[in-house]
Amino acid sequence: MRRFSISSLLAEAFNAHRGWPRQWRSPEPKPKYDVVIVGGGSHGLGTAYYLANEFGITNVAVLEKGWIGGGNSGRNTTIIRSNYLYDESAALYEHALKLWETLSTQLNYNTMYSARGVLMLAHSVHDVQSFKRHIYANRLNGIDNEWLTPEQCKAFCPALSISPDARYPVMGGALQRRGGTARHDAIVWGYARGADSRGVDIIENCEVTGFSRAQDGSISGVETSRGQIQTRRVGVVAAGHTSVVLGRAGLRLPLESFPLQALVSEPVKPVFPCVVMSNAVHAYISQSDKGELVIGAGTDQYTSYSQQGGLHITSHTLDAICELFPQFRRMRMMRSWGGIVDVTPDRSPIIGRTPIDGLYVNCGWGTGGFKATPGSAHVFAHTLATGTPHPINAPFTLDRFRTGRLIDEAAAAAVAH
Amino acid sequence: MASDLSAHSFRLANGGRIDRSRPVRFTFNGRTIDAYAGDTIASALLANGIHLVGRSFKYHRPRGILSHGSDEPNALLDIDRGAGRRDPNNRATVVEALDGLAARSQNHWPSLDFDLGAINDRLAPMFAAGFYYKTFKWPRTFWHRLYEPAIRAMAGLGVAPTESDPDRYTQRNAHCDVLVVGGGPSGLAAALAASESGARVILADEQAELGGTLLHDRISQIDGRAADTWRAETLATIAARPDVIVLPRTTVFGYYNHNHIAMVERVTDHLQAPPAGLPRERLWQVRAKKVILATGAHERPLAFADNDRPGIMLAESVRAYINRYAVAPGRQIVFAGVTGSAYQAAADAKSAGLAVTFVDVRDPTQCGEEVGELRALGVEVLTGHTIIGSVGRKRVAGLIVAPVNGPGDVGAHRTLPCDAIAMSGGWTPAVHLFSQSRGRLQYRDAIDAFVPGASAQSECSAGAANGTYDLAATLDEGWRAGAEAAGTTASRSFAVAPSTRTDSGRARSLPTDRDADRVRAFLDFQNDVTVKDIKLAVREGFQSIEHVKRYTTTGMATDQGKTSNMLALGIVAEALERPVPEVGTTTFRPPFTPVSFGAIVGQARDALFDPIRKAPLHDWAEAQGAVFEPVALWRRARYFPQAGEGMHAAVSRECRAVRSNVGIFDASTLGKIEVVGPDAAEFLNRIYTNAWLKLAPGRCRYGLMLREDGFIFDDGVVARIAEDRFHVTTTTGGAARVLVHMEDYLQTEWSDLKVYLTSTTEQWGVIAVQGPKAREVIEPLVEGIDLSPGMFPHMAVRVGRICSVPTRLFRVSFTGELGYEINVPTGHMRTVWDAIIKQGAPFGITPYGTEAMHALRAERGFIIVGQDTDGTVTPDDAGLGGMVSASKRDFVGKRSLVRPDMLLADRKQLVGLTTADPKLVLDEGAQVVADTKAPIPMKMLGHVTSSYWSDACGHSIALALVSGGRARLGETLHATTPSGFAAVKVVTPVFFDAEGKRVHGGLEHV
Amino acid sequence: MLLITCPYCGARPEIEFRGGGEAHIARPSDPAAVDDQSWAEYLYYRSNPKGVHAERWLHVHGCGRWFNAVRNTVSDSFEQTYRMGEPRPDATKERR
Amino acid sequence: MSERSAISVSVLGAGATYSLRIAPELVASVREAAGFDLTGSINTAISTGAKIAARLGPDEWLLIGPDGQSNALSDEIGAALAGHFHSLVDVSHRNVGISVAGREASMVLNAGVPIDLGDAAFPAGSATRTVLGKAEIVLMRPDADRVYRVECWRSFAPYVRAFLEETAREFNSQ
């Protein structure tokens, strides 16, 4: 791996950039791997990276049906925060946030993690109660999150309207200063490059179409569009397609896949210094380093694999954006798109074993798994490497739907992710 | 014809579609620009000899006007229409010239002419594709403090509006049989055919005038008439037909599911003095039975070094400026390209009297008779030449060409002096909408382009959008599409002379003898992506076209690569040595061109953002100075401060009044459902946790409702009005979802039950009169109901009259006091309310708001669903285990209550908390811990759900969900405060009137 | 925005409807008799197919009726809508 | 607003309004109750004198009668349906009627109503529940005139009315 640095960049500038090697190879699949990861999103690639880097397991393949990062990793609004309510989620997302803070250096790839602060707006007495509950819980979990008055919200995000005449006046906000954004593609490519250089095979255009099983029912390999591959251990990290992939192993899951949309405005000079979320009116907004306002909309109400949704969903969000930021009404939408998110009944992920030996799953991140990427990948790598969950993902079992031990952040606070 | 341009003006003396009788003046960077009605900003600037209009994104290179339409990547201007009507990034090629408008160039400092940012151009070797991924990582804090802000400040083109937009926007839903997108020849022919049979037709075109390419076609004859005459006549015919809507300035920007089409009509931006009442823009949402996509094609640039200088334009655009706007983009124009259409453009330029040279980069053997024809007009035509580069900086001054003698053999350079270059690298059908509709594209080798293949929805493409470039064929195809869409078979064919030159060669990166890894041949002009960036990406392993796009950002600018994508794709194919169709395109997404948020929002602003539901006595409460709080869509009176009172004092006073005398409260927002039918009781029995079969008519009962997962969903009092009729109440926020929940079970699980549900939330206004004096106050007003406790006990309901209006009178209490909830038809609410206030005056009747209501019920330990429960709370958790019928075989949610986790002893249970400091009112949401010295992360036992100052108790009270709480009664725990922790004692969640005697009234005051 | 054919009202825009998730998941007639896993499957487990999907819709801002539909989750196109109680029309057809 | 309004949006006086639920097979034998003609098909309204019977679903009618005789009318309807399982609920105070009249009335409505209001799709005698912007409404077109009746719940009426007035502006000031 050629190290990235200002000096290598300078050297290449004089060399007309002729010397840069590939960031990851494009190998033919080998007949056999110790671990096969299904899904070349950031979680899958990250898992492979940590398997190689921390657990010394390098005979690993990441199988991606299209191009790496082409799933939700490449189409999310990049909001990162860890101020979750429950201990279980807080531990998971904070684990991730801590990793985010050093990820660029660790990967030698600028992930552009930008701790711009995530401000969540309260618009009702109920919101205020709920946010305080979060803030106190976060404090005791060692996670930063502070209460801002409407005036402090305005000072933090000058474009925000705090007019008391608004349809939903701002009654305050919860600010996590360490929260922010990162460049979605950089995470994918950074992990890919890191994993590849440690021996992991990243195989694109390779769709997993089935599983083969040993006599005892455990996994013995995967069938793919590029042939059969033997392995005793498979980690499925296929986000919106998890039901489809695991369906091929005969499993049915507590999952539904919905389109989730986002849009960007035309680029403008810096005007939005942070991330603002409002669950009450349903708006998520930040400004990318290229200058577009990046705006997250909601899910459509029906399951779909079509990566697109209805205009009424985006328009609902823009209503809210323009209400909160009336000066943006003359801004223009430049592009909109959709992803397919896999949603569990309690909106928390499932990370761990499946009923089939050797088959592991990491799914159900729904609308909010980008922020978890390094944490999720790390604990999943641990689970795959050791066969037992990391303490952080231990509660995120499939079995919780049987026992009723749900981790329902949304129900607890009506907080989307 | 000789050119008669004056020294300063590039306006041609004759021709064009501009209205020379209507001069228009606007400013560009403060300088006054003279124009005519019919000009765009771009044509007016060109007429004034201005090519330099902006600086590029990354390198701050001087940039000019590339195109004449909505595909413009370069000429982005800030447009100020005055009075807060300013927005950035407008394409100069589509903004119509208007008096008083102020246009400014963007992305430079201190000025367009002298831009310090241009230093980036010198540093360009550093700024290769994806350079930022490779550096700025160290030291870590520098990224956030230094590098990132610097990168951001450089990016972003224009400046966001700073004022709230004064303009209005509106929307319209429309339906039609045939929607024709694009009013060029194919669209016009389609609309003509479709409307002939009386079909409902909408014809939309994004331009100010319909006609498409016909607007600048001076040579074609259609059915014997000049193209423009045919255009005008056809348009008039179409527009005169009933059920036809013709919409100029209307961009179809989105093709969604099931032929749902979104378009935006620009209504007033082009008007000098728009009539009052007109919106700035209108969003149309059309549901069309059939859509005809006649969106034309976009011309491609050529990729040669420094192909981005001001003055270098697309050939067809040069033709359009000359013919349509009577503007000469230059006096001495070099055409360079591979298309027949460029020859036509060159011929038109020549006949406008301009000096013309033509460079055909094709091998002479690939060129046809157009070469000879153009030479015959006296134009020098070079074939078999490549382009080495251009000269000039803020305006192009020459094109450097060289003959190609064989593979890798580039001959001697020659600089063709010029003041404009017209390039044509081929045509790209505008398949955006087709592709959005999820149709499959197919590659047509002959035109080196993707054209529509299999359809996914009910649409069809015609004309250049379909890869058909010959005008006659375009018309025929449009006609056929229109006729078929309208269900007729009438065929027709159009005679066109002369025939269109449609041949096209294939242009990729042009041969050069310079170092190809160093020269910059631009593809995506706006995002400054060059051929070598693409090659670098491919070299670094970004080989999927989607990866190339994301690594280099090609096609990601405001034009979404309309002019550049196909060329970039060709370069990728070349670099990968793969055929173009194997490389494929990136995904086309809405919008086709950028759309203002305002149009998408439409009316939904301010008061129309979301309905504000006001309780029946809202106006009265407002007049009393009430402070309101939003609850779901409702506004509810929170408290009624008297002069000088804060919330705390007001709420205490209101509570005191209820406990000692009587209070009055507007409870109308509670949801209400009338449940009617012989099986009504059985239905409720299955919906609620508790039993209903034995409830007698005239009696009420508090009911608890679960979701199927066992968690509390809603609650409320239910009254049995008659054997087969119940009056159900729900929480304010729950009204709609409870009805849906009930209908769901009724229609899908128990459709055999004879029950009907009707929402009566707004039929009944509800006045709660609560307090020891409640009966005395209302008794004189009530007719036909005996209020004596024996006849009308607690939890009874009676139908009668109050103040002569019908009432359903409930004797219920959410305060713990003797109380009534008086349901009257909403329209009578005010009358009754006023009468009660009057009657209660001697008793000190006091209006109270939601805050006092909350405090009063908390003193009695009554829960509020959604506050003391949160979707993870079972009846037992909430201390309502007794509400769960043990004898009922089944009800919604029952099975879930015996799941393993529901039976654990450490579940959070509702308890009361009192603070060691009696004055301290805890924060709702405060967390409860056992040991404040424990390390972080600290074990939390639960949280405070409700917390108030209790006037009746003389100390603060709180409800909390605490792990194993009921076993902790008497324990001291600690709750978080803003500054630390406060000691609290766990108590039963009833703070006042533990025996619940007061609801029976007549007790001494406390 | 989808165009949904209500079996009672005809084709109407999606915003008049509320989606109700997968159809034909029978509520156990005696919930007490099913074990925890089966109950969890009733509550939470869904087939979530990439392809043909039977689902419930409520014409909430219309006739107020719940009904079922068969829709392809890849193309989003409806194959059929039918009234509650009617059998899944494509029950014999191949799934996915 | 200009004096000569092309589109008028006005709140109608209170009527006696009922939600009637009854199975289609039962109604087939009843056909009429207290002067309300119940024979219409779904999404139609039949006006008889001052009475409108709008069928909003297979088993749901919205009955709008003249005001002032609320109880008498409901008793009369009840009597006509006696013996047949039904539900009759007075919603006179729940609903507010708003009239939208004028040549372009359907365009004003279509600013927020997503369904086809063209003469073929929504002819005289049509009635349906639908939405207007973010509010649910019942929309009726009692006769062939360009006069529509919008029924909504009381607390939504200010929104519905303001929405219609806002959209009518462009027609009223030209």
Ligand SMILES: Cc1cc2nc3c(=O)[nH]c(=O)nc-3n(C[C@H](O)[C@H](O)[C@H](O)COP(=O)(O)OP(=O)(O)OC[C@H]3O[C@@H](n4cnc5c(N)ncnc54)[C@H](O)[C@@H]3O)c2cc1C
């Ligand atoms: C519009 C939108 C906005 C969002 N905003 C945020 C946000 O602001 N913050 C946040 O934290 N999260 C957000 N999310 C969620 C976040 O994007 C996801 O949770 C996260 O990216 C999931 O990562 P992943 O690697 O698991 O999934 P993906 O990136 O989707 O990767 C899964 C991969 O599996 C591949 N695959 C599927 N089936 C197969 C098969 N059979 N064989 C081989 N490969 C297969 C897919 O092609 C895909 O590349 C958003 C999501 C969307 C869609």
Ligand SMILES: NC(=O)c1ccc[n+]([C@@H]2O[C@H](COP(=O)([O-])OP(=O)(O)OC[C@H]3O[C@@H](n4cnc5c(N)ncnc54)[C@H](O)[C@@H]3O)[C@@H](O)[C@H]2O)c1
């Ligand atoms: N000689 C050649 O090689 C060549 C190549 C391409 C095109 N042409 C010529 O172009 C013409 C093709 O006719 P045509 O009718 O197919 O195309 P056209 O370009 O004449 O008309 C297309 C129209 O669609 C409009 N439009 C495009 N996208 C739109 C959108 N999203 N919303 C609203 N309006 C939109 C444009 O404003 C334009 O008016 C013929 O004259 C043909 O000869 C020639």
Ligand SMILES: Cc1cc2nc3c(=O)[nH]c(=O)nc-3n(C[C@H](O)[C@H](O)[C@H](O)COP(=O)(O)O)c2cc1C
């Ligand atoms: C954070 C973020 C920023 C984006 N910015 C741009 C942008 O500036 N220009 C653009 O064309 N697309 C932008 N996109 C959208 C992508 O072009 C693309 O639509 C998205 O990755 C989904 O892929 P698809 O549309 O190819 O399916 C952005 C996407 C994300 C997630």
Ligand SMILES: [Zn+2]
């Ligand atoms: Zn219906």
